[in-house]
Amino acid sequence: MVLHHLKIDSEYYAEVMAGNKDFEVRINDRGFSIGDWVILHETFNGKETGKKATPREIVFIFNGGKFGLHEDFVIFQTKPVGSTTKPNEVPEIDLSIAKAIVKNTEFAKMVEIAKREQIDLNIAAGFFKEGYDMAKSIKQGNE
Numbered sequence: 216m217v218l219h220h221l222k223i224d225s226e227y228y229a230e231v232m233a234g235n236k237d238f239e240v241r242i243n244d245r246g247f248s249i250g251d252w253v254i255l256h257e258t259f260n261g262k263e264t265g266k267k268a269t270p271r272e273i274v275f276i277f278n279g280g281k282f283g284l285h286e287d288f289v290i291f292q293t294k295p296v297g298s299t300t301k302p303n304e305v306p307e308i309d310l311s312i313a314k315a316i317v318k319n320t321e322f323a324k325m326v327e328i329a330k331r332e333q334i335d336l337n338i339a340a341g342f343f344k345e346g347y348d349m350a351k352s353i354k355q356g357n358e
Contacts, residue, residue, distance in 0.1 A: 232268060
């Protein structure tokens with residue numbers, strides 16, 4: 216395994232960081248191999264910005280010399296080091312974590328509604344499982 220430090224223009228760096236770009240087209244002057252790691256260093260107008268991506272592992276290589284790609288070039292696909300999913304694969308979701316996220320999202324919505332409707336948060340929280348309609352009816356009954 217070899218660690219390669221490569222410069223990348225800010226336009227493409229942003230796409231890597233957003234998860235939209237998982238490949239590089241490079242001159243193969245380093246003998247890139249599957250399993251090698253790459254750290255991308257952002258550049259702007261030819262100068263390094265100081266930003267760098269977390270290490271990425273090369274998981275696929277297309278060597279030049281065919282399909283119009285010059286023989287000195289290579290296209291390689293990467294994924295974040297330690298990632299258990301293949302590129303473009305949707306990971307399995309732990310249902311207990313998913314349920315907790317949904318519950319927290321619903322709770323946040325309940326708090327927002329309680330504030331908007333001027334419902335005491337303790338009362339609203341007490342009726343969280345039954346929904347905010349019950350808390351709202353409590354408020355209306357208190358007026």
